[in-house]
Amino acid sequence: MPGRTPTATVGPGGHRPEARTTEPAPAKVNLFLAVGPCRADGYHELLTLYESVPLQDEVTVTLRPAPDGRWRFRVSGGGPGLPSGWELPRDTENLAGRAALLYAEALAGAAPGPGGGRASSRPVGPAHVEVRIEKRVPPAAGLGGGSADAAAVLRALQRLYGHPLDTADLLELAARLGSDVPFLVRGGRAVGRSRGEVVLPRPAAPRLPLVLALTTSRLQTPEVYGELDRLRERGEAPPPGADDPERGLEALLDALAAADLERAGPLLRNDLEAACVSLCPEVEVLTRLLRESGCVGAAVSGSGPTVFGLARDMDEASAAARRAGRDAPPGLSGRVTFVPLLSGLPGERRGAAANPLEPF
Ligand code: ATP
Numbered sequence: 001m002p003g004r005t006p007t008a009t010v011g012p013g014g015h016r017p018e019a020r021t022t023e024p025a026p027a028k029v030n031l032f033l034a035v036g037p038c039r040a041d042g043y044h045e046l047l048t049l050y051e052s053v054p055l056q057d058e059v060t061v062t063l064r065p066a067p068d069g070r071w072r073f074r075v076s077g078g079g080p081g082l083p084s085g086w087e088l089p090r091d092t093e094n095l096a097g098r099a100a101l102l103y104a105e106a107l108a109g110a111a112p113g114p115g116g117g118r119a120s121s122r123p124v125g126p127a128h129v130e131v132r133i134e135k136r137v138p139p140a141a142g143l144g145g146g147s148a149d150a151a152a153v154l155r156a157l158q159r160l161y162g163h164p165l166d167t168a169d170l171l172e173l174a175a176r177l178g179s180d181v182p183f184l185v186r187g188g189r190a191v192g193r194s195r196g197e198v199v200l201p202r203p204a205a206p207r208l209p210l211v212l213a214l215t216t217s218r219l220q221t222p223e224v225y226g227e228l229d230r231l232r233e234r235g236e237a238p239p240p241g242a243d244d245p246e247r248g249l250e251a252l253l254d255a256l257a258a259a260d261l262e263r264a265g266p267l268l269r270n271d272l273e274a275a276c277v278s279l280c281p282e283v284e285v286l287t288r289l290l291r292e293s294g295c296v297g298a299a300v301s302g303s304g305p306t307v308f309g310l311a312r313d314m315d316e317a318s319a320a321a322r323r324a325g326r327d328a329p330p331g332l333s334g335r336v337t338f339v340p341l342l343s344g345l346p347g348e349r350r351g352a353a354a355n356p357l358e359p360f
Contacts, residue, residue, distance in 0.1 A: 018064050019160050024346045025057040025133075025152035026187055027143035028180065029210070029301040029308050032252055034245030035228060035271040043179070043195040044225060047245045049252065050180070050199070051208065052187040054346045055339070057081065058134040059096065059149055061156035063127040071104045071126045073097045077133030081145070083216060088135060095177060099150035100129045102173050103157045106165055129157075140218040142302030144180040151184035171199075180302075187345050191249065206259045208343040209317040211295060211309040211324065213286045216335045219279060224303040227275035237274045245269075265297025265310050276304035282332060283307060293323040314342060 028050050036045030057079070066072065075097040077088045091097045104126070131153055137145035154170060165173070174181035179196035188204040231237035248269060255264035270276075276283045283300055286307040290298035294316055295309030309324075311317035321338035328336055 018062060020060065020062040021156045021159055022058060022060045023152035023156045025059050025137070025145075025148040025184075026052050026346055027055045027057075027137045027145055027148055028052055028184060028187075029143065029212075029306070029343075030270060031208075031268055031299070032245075032249050033270040033272060033302070034248065035225075035240065036245075037240045038225075038229060039195075044228075045194065045240075046179075046192060046196045047249060048192040048196055049202075049249060050183045050190050050192055050196075051343050052189070052204075052345050053143075053210065053212070053343050054341055055137055055143070055212065056346055057137050057145060057149055057152070059152035059156065060132045060134075061100075061153060061160065062130040062132075063160055064130065066126045066128050069126055071101075072128040073100045073104075073131070074129070075100075075131040075133065077131075077135050079133070079135035081135035081137050081139070083138065083218070086139060088133065088139075094131075094133075094149070095146040096131050096133060096149040096153045099153040099173075099177055099181075100131060100157065102176060103154060103165075104129070106169060106173055107157075107161065138214055138218075138306075140220055141214070141306045142219065142300065142304045143306055144184060144302060147178045147180040148184045150174075150177045151181050154181075154185055189343075191253075202253065203257070204344060206256070206261075208256075208261070209311040209314045210341055210343055211290060211293075211311060211317050211321045212339040212341065213290060213307045213309070213324065214337045214339060215282065215286065215305055215332075217280050217282060217305045219276060219304045221303040224272055224275050224279065227278055228272055231274055231278060237271075261310060261312050262296050265295065268297040268299040268310060270300040270302075272303055273300045276300050280305045282336075285329065285332065286336065289324050289328060290320065293320040293327065295320050311340075314340065317341075 030048050031051050032049040034047040038044050073092050075091050075094040092101050133149050137143050139145050171182045174185050175197035182197050183190050183199045190199045190201045192199050232239050252267040283305050287298045290309030295311050298309040300307055317340035321340040324338045
């Protein structure tokens, strides 16, 4: 994923007093999310298809020399993505700070001894790590915003320290931070298995014309999974294993590979939808609204409440966003923003709105 050139490429133990880099942290949607049984470790077995979207936070990482020889981690942030009354968790309470902490531990393990080793010969001494997050991705929205920030910190530290960790180690570290983090380290399009952390990249073409319905409502991931378990126990949601999700995913991937978005639309899936609707009934309204506004399909992203629609092209996505904004019921208008955008990583988007947060 492209980031900005660091202002200094040498770590804090080198000659430069300070090193800084800024990384975009794009969010994701789940085009497909099949939820299997709850495992002994408390996670559900998942089969998912991740897709990057150019709605992104901006993460700036600064390394300062540590005169006391101790690592320190500071995380702060703000920005238009933070709802009023929301405090971004600070320091290592923030997933981005935890990413820096785990990276520092891994770096200590990878540092060369006197005879050299796996890491480069670059200095890798302790630093004071400062992370500043400009928040544009709404939190607790199913868009993986916090995970994207953590992934951006890992990319930034790799760049600042001269890539001392290999890809496998970096992805293992990412998986310890959260199920979505390994995908978000690289972005694009990928199948996720296990609890989502085992990722297999897929060709990212074609880019998809989407409409995001960003609402001021929030859902916490553990509550949504808990609600699904309750609905399944009561027979109000299909049990895991009721069908073969692999076939559904294969059908969706085939439709995408053929750039047949009309066929792909009805193949979008999210098994958490019933649980999201149960906790936040507007999810059902938004899904229907997007379909009735001209999208060929619509689904919840992650654990919601963000809903997205798939359109045939960007003109139709823009028209659907306008129509949905116009037809939203009175209780929702003013609380929901419909954003047309072309999926993919920043820098690769064509035809998307100049400002993806511009309301319709
Ligand atoms: P996921 O789908 O990964 O569960 P989400 O998109 O639903 O994530 P996040 O934006 O990651 O939600 O936020 C979930 C919770 O994580 C928030 O309630 C917040 O307290 C906590 N959090 C920790 N770090 C961050 C961060 N950098 N940005 C946003 N939230 C964070």
